[in-house]
Amino acid sequence: MKSAILSVGTELLFGQITNTNTVFLSQQLNLLGFDVMYHYTVGDNPERLEDMIALAFKDCDLILTTGGLGPTQDDLTKEIVCRALDDHMVLHQPSMEKLESYFKKQNRQMTENNRKQAYMPSRAVVFDNDAGTAPGFALEKDGKQIICMPGPPREMTRMFERSVLPYLEKKSESTIYYRMIRTFGIGESMLETKLLPLIDEQTDPTLATYAKEGECCLRIASKRATKEEAKEAVDAMLEKVKAIIGEYIYSCDNEELVDVVSRKLLDRGLSISSAESCTGGMFAAALTSVSGISAVFDRSLVTYSNNAKMAELGVKEETLTAYGAVSEETAREMAEGLHRVSGSDICVSVTGIAGPEGGTAEKPVGLVYIGAHYQERTICRKIQMRNVNRNWNRNFAVLSMLDVVNKLI
Structure with missing residues (x-):
């Protein structure tokens, strides 16, 4: 079945919120075997919304909408869908009773405009909203079908998983x-x-x-x-x-590299420490984002200056003088020095030029050396990044450090 996702809300067009609903629904529809042909976004404008529905139905049999089901005057998705599929609105008594019960439990007065949420197209299959007040629904005519869900991601996700998914599973042929x-x-x-x-x-x-x-x-x-x-x-x-x-x-399971590395460290009981220069602690931040990593992560030293490299890691002054801070020799001594002070099973170091300044013809921006000491041996990997920008360079350096560790173990 060919399908489209139609997101309703002027705030989406203004970039005030990120449209995560479309990502979630696309993934779910693909898993059901539905072909997602289009993503549409339209503001709270009834004429444009009706035009988008007509446009989507030229190629698609199913439209999923999010947003525009609330109590305010600009929440018009339900009314426009009802008109587009030649139906009329009626009071859905179970939804009204739930609304009244909700406000009573909250000890709040239900304003008149909230009653609007309890009106549904007469032919609709109504979906309960157990995370909010606006119900959703499915409406069909002549083989064309629209499913309308609320805009807040928490409400939409719950409704999809509990009501819409079982409804669609019955219609999927593959x-x-x-x-x-x-x-x-x-x-x-x-x-x-x-x-x-x-x-x-x-x-x-x-x-x-x-x-x-x-x-x-x-x-x-x-x-x-x-x-x-x-x-x-x-x-x-x-x-x-x-x-x-x-x-x-x-x-092979869409995992982040830091999660893969962390799991291997934990499974094998391998301790790890890091010495960072150009990444400034980003490798440590990546590792410590993983719950339970304290069982194996010992320490991270941010040795940004030459003085710090010598004082904290024992990098030789003559090494820095002869080869510079950004060199294989310095990266190796950083990793070996870290092993001396930490005793960790794996000691990984990084030194490089993140940019945008600081590069030379011999050592351009994006040049990074990663050292690693493991099982009584020290290795070093040289990387010349393509220098997108400083943030990209630093992030890629962290990924490269994780890749070195992953391949070592």
């Missing part, structure tokens, strides 16, 4: 199963190039690459009659993908 593969260390164009033999021959499952900040994702999806059949097809394709790009894959 199901989609997919896995999101996360990779690091390979660009999107190279990822696609390596996978072209699979992509060129794809029918079902399908493969699609996505660029994410500092990394790439691969979506493997199959649309079959049952979830079991779709899963079997996706897993078989995943094995083919692993044979080609396995060295770059860090998760």
Whole structure:
């Protein structure tokens, strides 16, 4: 079934709030096997809303709307949908009784405009809102169907999961199963190039690459009659993908790299410490965002200056003089010095030029060295980033540190 998502609210057009509803609904519809063809956003304007409904129905059989179901004068989604599908409004007594009960429990007077929320199209299938006051509904005519839900994400999500999802499951003729593969260390164009033999021959499952900040994702999806059949097809394709790009894959379950690394550290009982220069503690911040990491994370030293590198980590002055702070030699001594003071199983260091100033022809902005001491040996990885901006450079350096640790263990 071809579907569209129609978000209603002038505040969305003004950028006053982020439209997370569309992301959630797109994911859910795809899992049900519905093809999401369009995303629309329209303000609280009845004429434009009616035009959008007519436009969406030219190509789609199903429209999901969010917003415009409240008690105020600009909440007109219900009335416009009712008109578009040739119905009329009637009082839905169960919704009215719930409204009255809600205000009584709150010890508040129900204003007259709240009664508006209890009126529904006469043919509607009404969905209860147990997280708010505005019910939702489904309305159908001549094979075209609209499902209307409230705008607040908490209310919409609860209504979808408890009422709309079971309703739609009965109408789905197939199901989609997919896995999101996360990779690091390979660009999107190279990822696609390596996978072209699979992509060129794809029918079902399908493969699609996505660029994410500092990394790439691969979506493997199959649309079959049952979830079991779709899963079997996706897993078989995943094995083919692993044979080609396995060295770059860090998760087959859409996990963040910091979560993968943290789980491995915790599972193996490996302690870790970090010495950071250009990232200024961002690696430590990433690790400590994971609950329970205190069992293995010992310390982080932000040794930004040369003096700090010498005083806290024992980096030799002659090393800094001969090679500079941004060098393989300094990164190695930082990691080894950190091991001496912390005794952690894994000691990782980073030094680099985040920019926008500070680069030279020999050491341009985006140059980073990552050192790591583990099992009585020290390694160093040199990275030359493409210098998007200072924040991007620093974030990518943190991801690179996590990648080094992940590959070590």
